Each structure stands twice: as structure tokens, then as C-alpha cells.
Amino acid sequence: MYVYDEHDRQIAAERVEQFRDQTRRALAGELSEDEFLPLRLQNGLYVQRLAPMLRIAVPYGMLRSVQLRRLARITRDYDKGYAHFTTRQNVQLNWPAVEDVPDILAELAEVEMHANQTSGNCIRNTTTDQFSGVQDDEIADPRPYCEIIRQWSTFHPEFAFLPRKFKVAVNASEHSDRAAIQVHDIGLQLVRDDSGELGFRVHVGGGLGRTPMVGPVIRDYLPEKDLLTYLEAVLRVYNRYGRRDNKFKARIKILVKALTPEGFAEKVEAEWAHIKDSPTELTREAIAKFQTYFTEPAYEPVPEATESLAARRFENRAFDQWIAHNVDTHKKPGYAIVTLTVKKTGVPPGDVTDRQLEQIADLADEYSFGEARVTHQQNAVLADVRQDRLYELWQAIAPMDFGTANLNKLTDVICCPGGDYCSLANAKSIPVAEAIQRKFDDLDFLYDIGDIDLNISGCMNACGHHHVGHIGVLGVDKKGQEFYQISLGGSSHHDAAIGKILGPSFARDDMPDVIKSIVDVYVSNRTQEEAFLDTYRRIGIDPFKERVYA
Amino acid sequence: MPEVITRNGGILEDNWVVVARPAEGESLDLPRDTDQPALIPADLWLAGQEHYIGRKNIGVWFDSHQEPEMLEGLVNELDVIAVNFPKFADGRGYSIARLLRERLGYRHELRAIGDVLLDQLQFMKRCGFDRFVLRADKNAEEAARCLNFFSQGYQAATDTDIPLFRRRAS
Secondary structure (H helix, E strand, O other), X not given: OOOOOHHHHHHHHHHHHHHHHHHHHHHOOOOOHXXXXXXXXXXXXXXXXXXXXXXXXXXXXXXXXXXXXHHHHHHHHHOOOEEEEOOOOOEEEOXXXXXXXXXXXXHHHHOOOEOOOXXXXXXXXXXXXXXXXXXXXXXXXXXXXXHHHHHHHOOOOOOOOOOOOEOEEEEOEOOOOOOOHHHOXXXXXXXXXXXXXXXXXXXXXXXXXXOOEOOOEEEEEEEHHHXXXXXXXXXXXXXXHOOOOOHHHOOHHHHHHHHOHHHHHHHHHHHHHHHOOXXXXXXXXXXXXXXXXXXXXXXXXXXXXXXXXXXXHHHOHHHXXXXXXXXXXXXXXXXXEEEEOOOOOOOOOOEEEHHHHHHHHHHHXXXXXXXXXXXXXXXXXXXXXXXXXXHHHHHHHHHHOOOOOOOOOOOOOEEOOHHHOOOOOOOOOHHHHHHHHHHOOOHHHHHHHOOOOEEXXXXXXXXXXXXXXXXXXXXXXXXXXXXXXXXXXXXXXXOOEOOEEOOXXXXXXXXXXXXXXXXXXXXXXXXXXXOHHHHHHHHOOHHHHHHHOO | OOEEEEXXXXXXXXXXXXXXXXXXXXXXXXXXXXXXXXXXXXXXXXXXXXXXXXXXXXXXXXXXOOOHHHHOOOHHHOOEEEEEEOOOOOOHHHHHHHHHHHHOOOOOEEEEEEOOOHHHXXXXXXXXXXXXXXXXXXXXXXXXXXXXXOOOOOOOOOOOOOOHHHHHHO
């Protein structure tokens, strides 16, 4: 994992003092609310429905146990003893006081953390696959490139006041996309060219929100050394020509659509031609240096524990289900990837208490080389667990509420904070998630219906990524009443697609039954091997409409 | 007399005036006093360049939607170029400044005008501005501190060719 050197430490310390100064001037009235707004947003500080909200960056989702413990302490000392894992691998506090934020930042800086650019019209935290570095089918570890992008984008002097927010995601696997790169402003897919040289396929202009779009490819192959100069060219074209007259048309996707992907790509190439050989071009030595931070931990030479695990699984059905659903294959023999689900029914998806943060830290120290990861599905991952300790780990997490064996199932809901917390929301989202989780409380039925992404957003801003849920739910406001619109057929994976709206929206109380009807249509139409999305794509939306609006 | 801030935070007296774009059909309203230094819209300077080149007290200003490329090959005929920030959150001026410096090779004074506040000064400096006309209600005494919140940056920009990853390697 990346470790700060003296440069990073100095920049982080100067940032804390800068924000302390800005906060002081804001509270003293020297900065107007309008002037302070982008400054505090670029530090992740929103003023929300009930209290300020502070979004803390977790670069590409990686956390050390010392950082988890510090987060736990901060939630106790400055907040109400819990935090929230976001859909972009960050952590949010819901109740800090504005005047405390500089002190919180100072505490974060001590453990090499910050809240830089977690909001505002600037380049946000770069996200990636939570299985980076441990899955067996990745082209290369994406994290060194994420860190390269993090440093380049931090306080970039030219791109601090873009037309709108800007999100970059990097994916490394050929077969899966857990980072949803095609719905990002820039999505980078690691690839190798014919001679085996590393590079990226570049998608630009994907996104959710009011105008959901799958990002088109504007370059099939970008050599790795050109990563930053090319990003700089894309950002410069966007900064100069992106719309600033209408907030709802200011994302880069609108510019890409207006110019066409080919027209946009031409503009980028023309800009890039001027700067591709500038000193911002990466050197082999620099890339190698970043890679040294993401080397393998000290794996022990242990054999696959297939047989002993099989015996345990045979004896214990709950353990068997947990292994089947929440444990993934590791590239190293004898190791496994464990996802701790933070989706217990009755608790807002992604919410963790201070105690749970410390428990994750303890588990990371005991089982996974002191590191954990936050996923864009709002769960936590222990990436390097010995297979022969899985049973012990499973027993340990049972009382901690991390063991719900529902990873990627219907009840593993992606959900924004919604109207309970967020001032932008049109409707509550958390109670809808909970009602659906309660309706589908039979694990055997959940396993039978297989992997289904259920994504819930409380408004058009789509923080719950509803457009790319296999089943998406969007809260809408109709004359002061909360209603919910359903879309079907979305995907955030390699087969990325924007869901289609089913029809008129529903009252909150009807939602569990509506979801049940949708699942029933799938169950009665599927062939043996079809997952939900396959059946939907084969039979189309009409059979679902007929049943739900019957 | 109005003040202008230097890239080190020094405060100088300043007598340049910004001449607004004339309304449709009107002509440019240059100061009567021909010794009065004035900044005129860049496209109008270009249109009348044979008339303006060599006049030390005429400079140009760009608005944020304008393209600095229009002055390619001519920038160093000017002693002062200004870039207007109509609102401080309009970030196009940063790209305009870098293009003037790094692409068009402009070597003389580059000033930020308009909604210029304290917390954006260091970004502006890094993009090549070396004079700042702070919005009138802001305290120029604070500029020196705000120009130097950070002792270094991660990226190459106009102020340095060498990104941090190259400085670390050496």
C-alpha cells in the first residue's frame, strides 16, 4: 500500500493549515457563503439536511488497520459513533461540526488520510476494483496507476474549477469490471498491445445522474507512459469547452455527445499532440517506483485447503453458504478473498459503527496483513486470508454482523443515504432497502434467484447508481409525496447498460411486492442457466410490465 | 490609486484600465488621455493590430470563453495581457493562461482580472499569472500568504517543468 514520503507529508500538513485558515475566515465572515462553498466542497464538507457531512477520501478503497482505528476514534470524538461506506469507496461522517473539521483533518493527516477533492467541481477520488492485486485474471495491478492519478489530480492548478465534478475509475480484469468504469467521466481499462506492452483503453463520457450514458471508447490503446499527458489533454478540452451555462448539462458526457465521440477524440488528440512529450510523460523509473508500494505481502507457502474446507462445508450449511457467496478465488494457492458484508437488514447499507471499524481493523491485522478495502458496493474486503483460517474467521465475524452470506444477491443493496440524511434527495431510500430486505429473508430463495444488483437512489443525482442496477429504484417527489420509479436491465459491468424505465412509479409500501413480482417473472421465464439479466435481455421488458401493472 | 499584486505578494500601484467590450455597433471607448495605459478586448486588438502594435500603453484582455490561439505569433508584441474571471468558479482562465505561456510562448506580464479572490491566487500563479488585480473588497495584505499556502505541487505546470515524480527519482 502507498506510504507517504516527506513530500506527501508536507503537502498534507500544508493542506490542513490552509483549510484551517479558510474555515476561520468563513466563520469570521471574511469569506461569503458563496466563496466558501467550493472551498469546503473540495474538502468534502457538505452542509446537509440535519448537519454537515464530511466525506473522507479512501484512495482506491485501500485502508490500513491504523487508519480504520483512527476513523473509529474520529466518529466517537467528533460524531455519533458511526460512519458510512459510500459507492465510490470513500467514508462519510454524518454529524461533524464545521468548526471541528480542521482538527479532524489534522487527525486524518497523522495517518496519511485526507478529504481532498471528495466533492466539488474537480477531479474526485480515483476508484478501482476491490480485488486489485489478488485476483488471478488481471492484466496488471491497477493501484500504482490510481496513485499516479491521485497525485497528479491533487490540487491540479488548472483543473480546480471545472464545469462539473469529474470521476475517474480504473479496471484491470479482462473478465469482470467491479469498478463500473463505463459509467465514469473517464474509465480506464488496462490492456496489453500485441507486443505485450501495458496500456489503457480509454472510455470518456459515461455517467449516471439526469442523463445516464455508457462511456464510448475514444482511444483503443494508450501506452502507460502517456497516461497523465492524455488525461491532461482530456481535462483541458473539457475545462475549455464543457458547458458552464447549465449545471445539468455541464458533465463531460454532454460535451462528448455534442461533439460526437469521434469529434471529441479528435480535439483531445490535437491537444495531446502538443503535450505528449512534455515532462509530465511518465518514466519507466517513476512507474516502477509506484509499483514498489503495491508488492505482494509476505505470503506463506501453504497448500490449497480444499479438502479440509470441503469437510467443514459438508458439516455446516451456513459456513458452506458463506464460502459459496462471500469468498472469492485468490491468485495465490492456499489464500482466499473474503468480503465482509455490511448489509444487515435493518441497518442502512454501508453504515458501520465505531466498534465495527475497529473490528475490521482487528480482523485485518489478524487475518489479512493489516489491510482492508472498501468496495463500491459498500462492503469491506479482507483480500489475503489463508484458506485454512477461513472457518476461524467465519466464526469470529458471526457476532459482528459481517457474515450475512448475501454478497451480490438481491439484498446486498447499493443505496445512497437518501432523504433521511441528504438535502438533495426527493425521497427516502434506506427504508425501501430495508423493506425489500425483509421481504426476501429466505436465503435459499435468494441463492436460487442468483446474482441480482438492486440499486436504490433517493434522487436523480444517482448516488445509489440506480441506472445500472439489474433492478434500479429511483425516489421521486410528486406533490410532496414520495414515489419510486423502477428500471430494469441496467449493468455496471463489462456489459454496461442503462436500465429501461418500467412504467409509472409506486408508493413506498408497495415496493417489496413489486420487486417480488419482478423476481417472479424472472423465475417463471428463466432457462436453467439464465441469470436475471440474461432472461431480461431475452424476453424484454413487456412480461415484467404485464405482471407488475396487472 | 488601484493596486496590483505581484507573484510574490508585493503590492504595487497600478494605472491600467480595462476597456469594456463596446455594445453592438458602437466603437471602442479608449481613454481620452493617450498616456493612460488601457487593456482592450483581444479580438479587437487583433482586428486593428496595424493600429495598435508598438503602442506600449495598449494591452489586451481575454474573456473566459475566448481562445488565446487567436494571438498566435503576436503575443510578445504585447507588454500586458489580462485574463478575465467573470466568476471565480469559472476555471477556463487557468487553461487560457497556460496556453498563453506554454503554447504561445508569451513572456511579458500576465494578469488575472475580474472575480479574483485570495484562495485562487496560488492556482493562478502556478498557471503562469504574475500579476493579480484582487477584487476590491478583498484584503491585499493577505495575498502573500495565500500565494504560498503550498511549498510545492505534485504536477508540472507553468511554474515548474518538473513534476514531483521526476524530482523524487533524481
